[in-house]
Each structure stands twice: as C-alpha cells, then as structure tokens.
Amino acid sequence: MKDAIHSLIHKQKQYYYSGETKEISFRKEQLTKLKEAIKHRESDILDALKKDLNKSEYEAYLTEIGFLLNEIKDMLKNIDYWATPRKEKTPFTHFGGKSYVYKEPYGVTLIVAPWNYPFQLAIAPLIGALGAGNTAIIKPSEFTPNTSMVIRDLIASTFPEKYVAVVEGDAEVSKALLEEKVDYIFFTGSTQVGQKVMEAASKHLTPVTLELGGKSPAIIMEDANLKIAAKRIVWGKFINAGQTCVAPDYILVHEKRRRKFLKLLLHYTKKWFGEEALKKRTFPTIVHEKHVDRLASMIDDEKVFYGGGYNRERRFVEPTIMIDVNMDDEVMAEEIFGPILPILFFKYDYEIIDIVRQRPNPLALYLFTENKENEKLILSNLSFGGGCVNDTIMHLATPYLPFGGVGESGMGAYHGKFSFDTFTHEKSVLKQTTSFDLPIRYSQSDTSLKTLRKMWE
Template identity: 60%
Template sequence: MKSYETLINRQKNFFNTHKTKDLSFRLEALTTLKSVITTHEKELMDALKRDLNKSEFDAYTTEIGFTLKEISFILRHLRSWAKPQKVKTPITHMGSSSYIYSEPYGVSLIISPWNYPFQLAMAPLIGAIAAGNCAIIKPSELTPHTSKLIAQLINDTFPEEYIFVEEGGVETSQALLSENLDYIFFTGSVPVGKIIMEAAAKHLTPVTLELGGKSPCIVDQDTNIKLAAKRIAWGKFLNAGQTCIAPDYVYVHQNIKDAFLEALKTAIQELYGEHPIRNNFLTHIVNEKHFNRLTTYLSDGTTFIGGNTDRDHLIIEPTVLTDITWDDEAMQDEIFGPILPVLEYNDMDSLIEGINNSPNPLALYLFTENKDVQNNILTNISFGGGCINDTIYHLATPYLPFGGVGTSGTGAYHGKSSFDTFSHKKSVLKQTTLFDIPFRYPNAKNALKRIKRFLK
C-alpha cells in the first residue's frame, strides 16, 4: 500500500508557515479556482457527458454553475467571517471581553463520490480554502474522466504542498485514511461512512460525513397536485435519481392518490418525452453493478409508468411503482436510482411512525398547504433538511446549512457553514489588568459568601 506520509508532511510544513491563514492568500486561491473552472467549462461538460451522459444543462446547473455560485458567495462574505467575533461576557467576568477566533485545522482530506463528481469534490474544497486549510482530494474512480480532469486542473494550478488531487480506488482511500490528518470530509454511502469514522477514530481526527438514506416525500390531500407532481418528478429523476437527497419514495394521501399518479405520469412525459428510454439526454446509471442492483427493484409491486431498461447504455427510464409495502426490497435500502415507489396513507400518525421506524433520512419533502400538518411533520420527524412544497431546492441556498443527522451524516456545509466546518472555533477571553476581583481567591475575606451572590 502506497504511503502518503511525505505528501502530508509537506502540506503540514506548508501550513505551519501560516501562509494559508493570510486572508489575501485565501481570496486569491478562491479567485484562481473560479477562473480555472470558468476557463475549462467545456472540458468539464465533456467529461461529465462521458462519465454519466449528463446534458450540458444538467452539468452546468448541478455541477459547474453551483460551484461558481458557491465561490462567489464566499468571496463576498469571507472578510467578515474571518474576523474574530466578539461575544457577550457575563457580569461574573467583569473587566474582561470575549472573542471567538476561527482558525483552520491544517491538512484536510476530502473523499468525494461519483454521482456529482465535480460539485461534490469542489464544494468542500471551497470551504477548506476559505478557512485556511491545505487539502488533499480523492475523487471517485467510478467517474474516471471527470476525476482525471479534476486532478489535471487542480494539480496544474496549485502547488501540491497546498492542494493536491490523488486519483485511485479503494486502496488509495485506505492509504490516505491511515495517515495522521487534521480533518476528514467524506461524501458517500452509510457503510463506507462507518469505515471512515473508524479510521478517523484512530487519530481522533474530526470528520464531516455526508451520507444518505431513504428520504421520504409526503403528499397531503390539501396540496396543489399538479405542481407537486412536477416538482417531485424533477427532484426524483434529476441525474437519474442518483442524488443523495432525491425523494426516495412517496407517501400520498389515499384521497388524491389516483389524481396524483396521473399528474406524475404527465409530468414525467413532459420532462422526458413519451418514450424516455430513447431520450439521448437521459443520465446513465454509473456502472453495471448499480444497474443490476436497481433492476431487481423493478419486480416489486406494480409498474405504473416506465420500467424499460437498456443494459448496453446503462439506462433505466423514470419508473413509478405502486402497490408497494415496507416489506418490498425497494423499501429496504436507499434506491439511488430512477425508481420511485408510491405508498398511500390516510392516518398521519401511522405515516410518522412508519418513517420514524427507519433510520434518520437526509432529506424530507412535504407537500401541503395545511400549517398544522407542516408543524406536525417538522416537530415529529428528525431529518437532515428539506423543503415544504418543493424538492432539492434547499441544497442550493448558501444561507442554509446542508447535512444529515444520525445515520444520514454528521456535520454540515455550504455557504458560511462550509467555512465553519473547516474552522476550529477558538475561544479567547481577554482580561483587564487595571483591577482584580479579590473574592475570586479562596483566601479573601468572606470569599465564599460573596461568590454565592454572583453565581446565583
């Protein structure tokens, strides 16, 4: 197994020069990264097309444009975030003032996945740079063209003692994880997340885990059925369902189930045509292993729409399954593909119980105009984040932290949360020397009596 001790030591030595902590250095690095991405936009689109058959529209909106917007947002706000934050000081600390300093951890390892291979490598890198860290990126081997281009662009732009991309498979990740790093950021599956956390524990390395899970979508009877169906179809089948926050399944109220299904069929046809399997812009399943896994779900329940596949091109068209129960195979694990099971409900308490019997989802989507239903769901179901009357969109605002809870992940990023994730919050109290509080010392007269007055 290859050793990365030399690389990591070089990065630690560079970090110890304190150059990365200089605000102008960080701003320049982010500006350079933005310029490189903009200059090589066409090559990135071509790589994403070769790996996943992503259309230019999808490649730009979900990968390139998203990343550029994130950089622009952080460039606008970084100066204020990087300043020491003055906070209140209690009367018990008379004469002192309190501050929170944001300081970088050091050498950060970013292990990114294949489903959004560019965006999910760059977004945490942006946070690492903004906070003043060095970084090593290990992109996914399942999207080789995009990973190769990321390595080329980053390694040709930045010195390896600052930022470096190392391509490779599982053995590369294992070798990197065996080293003594300062921070680990991982996006991927729950089983691999457990391996990451176990490796981090050996060095007590702090981690952010962006995982997944079965994200529910609830369609209440008091909703705009046509608009709900359109937004659910878009959110579910974007990137062929290979999105960690895609609606994994739909719970629809029995009173509107038939109307919703018809609206969903119409929405899918409007988005992908009468025969989606022939749509040249349909994103492919990443490899044959995942294709085989997904096709086993097609025998569950009843196929309401879709179900056609093309093994040669790794295509599964948008598919909706009905007559589904929690005992079906499609309901056992996160689907992560263009297959949408639909269950029905008529009792909200039973629905909540069913969702809560599963691990914490990364996202939850609720379609209803009823404020009581909204409050009931938000109060009684734990999930990473989500939307009311929409899907996916909460991911795209830099003002909301994005992350999971429990088995769907730990930690959050995007916008200021990216800066905070890669920053240790160092607490500093500055005390006056103009006077002293005598009864803080045990030998002062009536010290205990006077202390009690202060601490009540």
Template identity: 60%
Template structure:
C-alpha cells in the same frame, strides 16, 4: 504515490502561515473560479462521458452552483474571519472574551461519484476560505472527471497547498490511515461508518454527508399538477442518483391515482415516450449499481416505466405500486430512477412511519395545509427539506446542508462551510491592573461572595 510525504509537505506549508491571510484565501478562490470557467466545456464533456449527463443538468448542478458559492464566499468572508468579541460575565470583571477563527490545518475531502465534480469542489471552497490545505480523493467510478479534476487542481495550485490523489478503495484506505486535521466525506452510510472508525483512531473531527430513504408526502390538499412536476424533476434528476432525491412517495389515498396520472404525463414530457432513447438521459454509474436497481423491479407492480437497457446502463423512470415496508426496495436508499408508492389516510401514519425508521437526509411535503407543514417540521427529524418543492433547499448558500443521525454528521454551504473547516478558538484576555481575590483560598468568606456572584 507517496501519500505520507504529500501530507507532511502540506502540513509544513500550512505551518508557514501562508494560507491564513484573507487576501490569500480570496485570491485562491478567484483562481479556482477562473479555472472552472476555463474548463467548463471539458467538465461538461467529462460528465457526459462518465454519466451521460445533459449539458443543462451538468451546468446547473455541477458548475453553476459552484460559481455561485465561490462568489458568495468572496463577498462575505471578510466579516466571518474577524475575531468575535462576546460578552463577559460579572464574575470575570476586568477581562474581555474573544473567539478567534482558526483553520484546522490539512483536510481530507473524499468525494462521491454521483456529482463527481461538484461534490469534490464544494467542500474544497469551504476549506480554502477557512485557510486550510487540502487533499481531494475523487471517485474511481467516474474516471474521466477524476482525471480532469486532477489536471485542473494541478494547474491551479501547488501540491503542497491543494492536491488530488486518484485511486480506488486501497487509496482511500491509505489516506484514512494518515493523521489529517479534518475529514470531509460524502457517500454511503456503510462507507461513512468506515471513515468515522478510521478518523477515531486519531480523534480527527469529521463531517459525514450520507443519505437515507428520503420521503415525499403528498396530501389531499396539494396542488397535484405542481407536485407531480416537481417530484418528477427532483426524483429523476441524474437518474435518481442524488442523495436528497425523493426515495419513496407517501400519497393520500384520495389523490393517489390523479397524482400518478400526472407523474406519468410529466415523465413523458421531460424524457419522451421512450426515455431509454433519450440521448440526454443519465445512465447508472456501473453494472453493479445497475443490477441492484433492476432487482427492485420485481417488487410490487410496475405502473409506470420499468424498462431498462443493460448495454447503456439506463433504467426508465419507474413507479412501483402495491409496495410494503417488507419489500427489498424499501430496505435501503434506492439511489436510482425508481419511486415506490405508499398510501395513507391520516398524516399520523406518515409521521409514525418516518419516526420509526432511520432519520432521512431530506423530507418533502406537498400540502396547502399550514398545520400539516408545521407538524411535519416539528414531529419528524430529518436533515433538511422543502415544503411544496424538492431538492432546491440544497442550492441556497443561506441554508446549511447536512444530515442527522444515520443520514450524516455536520453540515456545510455558505457560512456553514467556513464554520465547518474552522476551529473557533476561545480566549479570555484578563486585566493585569487589578486582581479580584475572591477566587483564592485565603479570601475570608469566599464561598459566601462566590454564591452571590454565581447565580
């Protein structure tokens, strides 16, 4: 595949101006929505084949959320694309200030394997509504979805506008050598560093959606039944292969055992007595990832789950107790169906532990104490999160989603997706009817007048 030629043709197409009219952008999003609906069953089949995702989970997290996002974009885009008139200071008397919304150009979207369809298309929606052309690099670890994604895009758009480039690491490396106008990457922290380093060679702006060890805190005032239900759902959705899944549990020592009992009940209710025999239980994406996760099962003590099947690459929802920060499971993001448990007596212990480690992508707190909620929000730094829930903050187009520090750079969803793929170009329109002479070097007592104006 001639990658330089693909990018050059996309840049030429962008310079033609065809992608800029709002009517064109909305038409393309409408076509994309229709294509997703047309291929719904094939998408569900591909996700089942690559990850064994259930039809319900696959639709909810990979299809429905995209259809909702497209509808939101189409509804609101008209107000976003308009030039924005802003105030002008008295020092600029006679002029007006305007912010113009300009697409970057040709963007690269590198998608991960855990939500391989949704996380390829979701940033594409933002790129389209902002007026860009796009190259999508799907993950080679989900080959069925990758091939289907290419088929859908090829049937819906000309390659000079949007195209899918399949391949392994070498393909990603080749793409990163090219001079894109914007790069959007979703994946791990180590690869995110590589992407940012490559982007720096061309001073290309980036959005990095990464991950990290996202805590869930449960204090002694929490509704334990509700907390257990929502934690089990958020943690074991997609077999824990979710960048914003609760990575470890901080629970007040007074309610630890009652909470774990309820977690055990909900695991059985959601996945059966033997989750490994559940036909709808998501598998681990590869043998390498599976082996890494299995190695964590020797940390601490298994109090729930702990079983696994190497043939099907499945690991039962597992809770690890008697864990310390020195255990291997606490070093990096787990990204699997294993939840380590730590206890605390005072909320200060949780805050201090979180602040002393890389900033997480998400944070969840279950408490009936409003003061505790406010302390967590204002005394810890994290990408986003929820109070008395998990995961759902990612599913509203009114909240931007993104990380901070090690967990990412930039954000998207809803209007923020439009803003991410848009250059906000500032222009001062100056009058020619008169000219204030105070700025010129020959103006008598110029400094005195400038000091009066600029204060």
C-alpha cells in the same frame, strides 16, 4: 503509495505552519484562481461528465458547475466578515476581561468525494476548506475516471501540491489516506462507507463531516397542490437518473388523492422522460453495471405502474414508478439511488409518522400541503437533515441554508457560511487586565464563599 501519501501530508502540514494560507488576501486570491480555472475548463468538465454519466450540458452546468461559481462568489463576498474575531460578552465574575472567539483553520484537510456529482461534490467542500485557510487533499471517485482526471489536471495546473493536491485511486488508496493523521475529514458517500471513515478517524480523534443519505420521503397531504407536487417530484427524482442523495426516495400519498396524483405523475414522467421525450433529451446513465443489477433487483414487475425497463450494457434504467408498495418490499429496504419511484398510500395523518420512523432519519424530507397545521405536524414530529415544503431538492442550492444529515444520514453541514464554519475551529480567548487583580479568587474565607454564591446563584 503509503510513503507518497505520508510525504504529501507532511509537506502540506509544513506549508500550513508557514502561515501563508491564513492570510485573507491569500485565501481570496486562491478562490479567484479556482473560479477562473473552472470557467476556463468548463468544456473539459462538461465533456468528462458526458463520458462518465451521460449528463447533458444543461444538467451538468445546473448541478455541477453553476452552483460552485455561486458558492465561490458568496465566499469572496463574505470572507472578511466571517474570518474576523468575534467579541462576546464577559460575565461579571471575569470583571476587567474581554472575551473573543478567533476563527482558526484546522490545517490539512482530506476531502473524499463520491461519483454521483463527481465534480461538484469534490470542489464544493474545497471552497470551504480554502476559504477557512486550510490546505486540502482531494480523493475523487474512481467510478468516474474522466471527471477525476479533469479534477486532477485542474488542481495541478492551479495550485502547488503543498497547498492543494489530488490523489486518485481505488478503495485501497482511500484506506491509505484515512490511516494517516490529517486535521479534518470531509466525506460524501454511503452510510456503510461513512461508518468506516468515522472508525478510521476515531483512531486519531480527527473531526469529521459525513454527508450520507437515506430514504428521503415525499409526503402528499390531502390538501396538496397535486399538479405542483407531481411536477416537482418528477423533476427532483429523475434528475441525474435518480442518483442524488436528496432525491425523493419514495412517496406517501393520501389515498383520497390517489387517482388524480398518479395521473399527473404519469403525465409529467412521460412528458419529460418518456420514450419519445428521451429521443430528444439526454438521460444520464447509471454509474456502473453492478448498480444496474442492484436497481433491477428492486423492480417488482407486478407493481410497476410505468417503466421498468433496463439495459445493463448501456447502463440504462428507465424512469420507473411502482405502486401499492409496502414496507417489506425490496425497494423499501435501502436507499434506491436510481430512477425508481415507489408509492405508498396512507389514510390517516398519524400513519405518516409511523412509516417514516420505521427507517433511520432521512437526509431530506419533502412535504406538499397548503395547511399550516399539517406543516407543523410533520416538521415537529420527524427528524431529517433538511428539506422543502412544496418543493424538492432546491434547499441545497442556496448558500444561506446549511446542508447536512442527522443520525445515519450524516453529521455536520456545509454550503455558504456553513462551509466556512465546518472547516474552522472557533478558538476561545479571554483577555484579562493587569491593571488590578481581584483577591477573591485566591481567598478561601467564608466571606469570599458567600460573595461567590451571590454572584453565581
């Protein structure tokens, strides 16, 4: 395996050195091929996602396919402009020169994808990598084997492996890939594995993007529109059975709105995900039995307000709401990554800052308020990757906003132009005239020193 991986990376490096991937016309052609391949194999993708995670056609298209087609469309529309060298100002000290920033691909890129959105999170970084002119190796998750197989077949039938390749396998395969020297690593997954990726990358000083997670809060201020808050939190939490890195992980509710908010939260949970609702709609499964066990250990029956049931064999965990939770409960120890929604209550606004700061910077934060001062308080005092005011999750669905974490929730960002920038090295070039040559740089006289001081100070 190690020899095969080493040979593949060498093959891609040599192809990258040929210069073909850098041509803008070539990049557009390949992105168009990718788009057509996704559309052509849509039924295969939907079928694989159904088998792996029991995703409905609607949810799978919404979260895994449509988003990618929009990303490709945006890349094709803007790539000429994004890839053009950018002229910058030149200081007087460099008189006669002109300054430029050239957009250069890194080379061979490695994309390590997770299992929760196994198709989207493998292909979305690929769009940026190819748009920027790189080659790419994709390592899909072994926990979603059907989707992994579709990705492998789609890529193999669309691109030569010297350009884009898929390497399947378990953690040992990932380890073998990370031991090789590539030019850029893009990883999506847990914070614990992200630390190992960064450690491996450091041995070769390889730049990385880490898209991780964390406990993302949803904050309900006293003045919030509770109906909107309840609807959007229920949708954002239970989509993909809560297996979303930016799902609301817990809710902080002003104690004066406790009863009304709980009533609305319960109403929409039952309406969309209750026992009767789930007879009519598909609810995604948990990816593996061990994750069912992990989630079951977080459920405190005495604090369950709604739900709490699970079935290990069916990989099913019922949408669950827990109340009167405190920071010492097991459900608050780590990112939940499942359909369990703990609720905490606060009395004073400053408590929000203290509670959120007890955990590492989250990947997302959701604030529900109609008050600009409340908005300013939260946005200026808490650090998080990105988020929404009066909504959940939707910030990651626009190509015009960067998506990424901060601190333990990740580093780097992508989507739209930010995907292009992530896989691009900005190479600075000063073009200097030969028509004249100012002698001040060569002289060490007092007069030259005085001149320099006037210019720089």
